[in-house]
Amino acid sequence: MDVWANYRKIIHLDMDAFYASVEQRDDPSLLGKPVVVGGSLNSRGVVSTASYEARKYGIRSAMPIAEAARRCPSAIFLPVNSRKYQEVSRQIQAVFLTYTPMVEPLSLDEAFLDVTGSTSLFGSAQTIALTIKQRIRQELNLTASVGLACNKFLAKLASDLKKPDGFVVVQPHRIQEFLDPLPVERLWGVGEKTAERLHIHKVKTIRDLRRLDLKFLTELFGALGTQLFQLAQGIDDRPVESDRAVKSIGRETTFATDILDYEVLETTLLKLALDVGRRTRKESLKGKTVTLKVRYADFRTLTRSHTLARATDLDDVIYREACSLLRELAIKQPLRLIGVTLSNLTDQEQHQLSLFEEPELEREKLTKVFDLVKEKYGEKSITRARLL
Template identity: 70%
Template sequence: MEEWQNHRKILHIDMDAFYAAVEQRDHPALLGKPVIVGGKPNSRGVVSAASYEARKFGIHSAMPMTEAFRRCPQAAFLPVNMQKYQEASDRIHEIFLSYTPLVEPLSLDEAFLDVTRSTALFGFAQDIAVLIKQRIRQELGLTASVGLAPNKFLAKIASDLQKPDGFVVVPPDKVQEFLDPLAVERVWGVGIKTAEQLHELRVRTVKDLRALDESALSKRFGVMGKQLYELARGIDNRSVETDRMAKSVGRETTFPSDIADVDVLEKELLKLAVDVGRRLRKHALRAKTITLKARYPDFRTLSRSSTLPQATDLDDLIYHEACSLLRELSMNQPLRLIGITLNNLTDQTEQLTLFDEPQKDMGNLTKVIDQVNAKYGKNSITRARLL
C-alpha cells in the first residue's frame, strides 16, 4: 500500500441495474428473469431500466418500450415506482455517510466517495469498499459495482468494467497500464462525433491518444484538447463535491394516446407541478425559471420558458406559470408528451415583503402536507382535481 500514501483514495459506487434490481428483490419470482421497468409493453414510453437478463436481448435504457417488447416479449414489464427507488437510494446514501462525509451523489444509483481520511478509522480503502458492498447486499438485498482509484475519472471507468457486482482497483503506479488498452470512447467527453474525428487520426485506444501531443489536440479540438491530453494520462484533479447542487429538476409524461383537450393537459401539468415542487422542497431548493416542454405526434418538440421575479418552491405558482406557457403554444395538433423543467435553482431563501404573506402561509401549509405524505404515503393528501 506504499504507493497510495501520497494519493487520494476515491470510490465510484454504481448500483447494478438499480430500478430492475429493486423490483426483483421485492418480487422473488422475477429473480433470474428479464425485467424491464418503464411501463406497459404497448405504451409509448421508454425503458427506464433493464435487468441483466433483459440486457442479453439488447435492451437498454431509453429504448422505446415497443422495441423492448419486440426483442423480449417474455419479459416482465413493470411501471416506474420512483418513491420506492428513492427510499432505497436514501438508505444507500446513509451507508456511504457512515464511512465518509465526502459523498457526491450523481443520481439515485451512483456516487463518488473520498475515503482518503477514512482509512485511519476503517483500514485500507479496499476494506472500506468491501464493507460498503457487503452492507448494501445484507441491508438492502442489492449489489453494487465499485471502482477505487486516485481520482474520479479513473474510479468511474473502473466501476463499469466488471459489472455486475464488480470491484476494480487502479493503484497509482498502474494507471497507465490500466488506461492504455481501453477504447478511446471510454474517455470522458468522447462522444460519437469526437470518436469519429479521433478515428480519422487513427486513434482507437487511450494509448493511441496519448501518442498525440497537447498542441495537436488543442488545434483539432479546441479547449477539449487539453482535457483529452490530461485524461489520456489519468490526470483529474477535481475534488468530490459534497454540496453539489442540482442544475435542474424536471418531470415529463408521454400519453398513451394523443391529447388535445386543454383541461386534461392542465390536469397533467398539475400532477407534474406537484411532483417537481415536492422534489424542490425535499432538497431545500427554489427555482426562478420554469420551462414547459411539449411534443406533437410528428415528434416536433417545442419549449417555452418564463423567469419569475422571485424563486419559488410552491406547486401552485409552478402550475399557473406552466398553464400560461401552455396557452402560448399552438394547439392545432394534440400533444403526445408534456413536461415541466425547473432551472436557475438556488438554495437561498428570498426575503418576503408584507404583500407576500399569503405565499408564506401557502409555504407553511405545503410543508405540512409534505410531512404527512412522507409519513403516511405519497398521496395521503392530494388535490381534489387529481382524484
C-alpha cells in the same frame, strides 16, 4: 512502501441494474427472468432499467417500451416505483456514511466516495471498498460494481469495466497501463461524432490519442481537445463534492396516446406542477426558472423557459408559468410527453417577503398545511377539483 501514500483514494460505486434488481429481490419469481422497469407493456414510456437477462436482447435504458417488447416479447414489464427505490438508496447512503462523510451522490444508484481520510480508522482504501460492497450484498441483498482509483474519472471508468458485481482497482503507478488499451470511446466527452473524427485520424485507443500533440487536439476540438489530452493521461483534479446542491426539480409524463387537447394538457401540467412544488418545499428550496418540455410522436423535443422576478415554491405559480409557456409554443401536433422543471434554486431562508406581499405569505402557509395533510393521510386526501 505504500504506493497510495501521496494520492487521493476515490471510490466510485454503481449499483447493478438497480431498479430491476430491487424488483427481483422483492419478488423471487422474477429472478433469472428478463425484467424491464419503466412502464407496462401497453404504455408509451421508455426503459428506466433492464435486468441483465433483458440486456442480452439489446434492451437498454431510454429505449421505448414498444421497442423493448419487440426485442423480447417474454420480458416482464413493471412500472417505476420511485418511493421504493428512494428508500433503498437511503439505506445504501447510510452504509457509505459509516466510512466517510465525503459522499457525492450522482443518482439513486451511483456515488463517489473520498476515503482518503478514512484509512486510519477502517484500513486500506481497498479494504473499505470491499467492505462497503460486501455490506450492500449482505444487508440489502443487492450487488454493486466498484472502482477504486486516485481520481473520479479513473474510479468511474474502473467501476464500469467488469459489471455486474465488479471490483477494479487502478494502482497510481499503473494508470497508463490501465488506460492505454481501452477504446477511445471510454473517455468522457467522446460521443459518436467525436469518435468518428478521431477514427479518421487513426485514433482507436486511448494510447493512440495520448500520442497526439495537444495543439493538434485543440485545433480539432477546441476546449474538448485539452480535456481529452488530460484524461488520456489519467489527469482529473475534481474533488468529491459532498454538499452538492440540487440544481433542479422536475416531473414529466408520457401519454398513453398522443395528445393535442389543451384541456388535457393543462390538467396534466397541474398534476406535474403540484408534484414539483411539493418536492421543492420538501427540500426547503425555491426556484426562479420554470421550464416546459414537450416531445412529439417523432421524438422531436422542445423546451421553453421563463425566469421569474422572485423565487417561488408555489404550485399555482409554477402551473401558471407552465401554461403560459405551453400557449407560447402554440402546439399544432399531438404530444407524446410533457414535463415541468423548476431550476435556478435557492434556500427558502434566502428569500424574504416584503410588507406588501402578505397574500403570497398566506398562500405559502396554506400550501404547507396541504402538504402536512397529504403527508399524514395520503396523496388523495386533498386535491384540486380539476383533478377529480
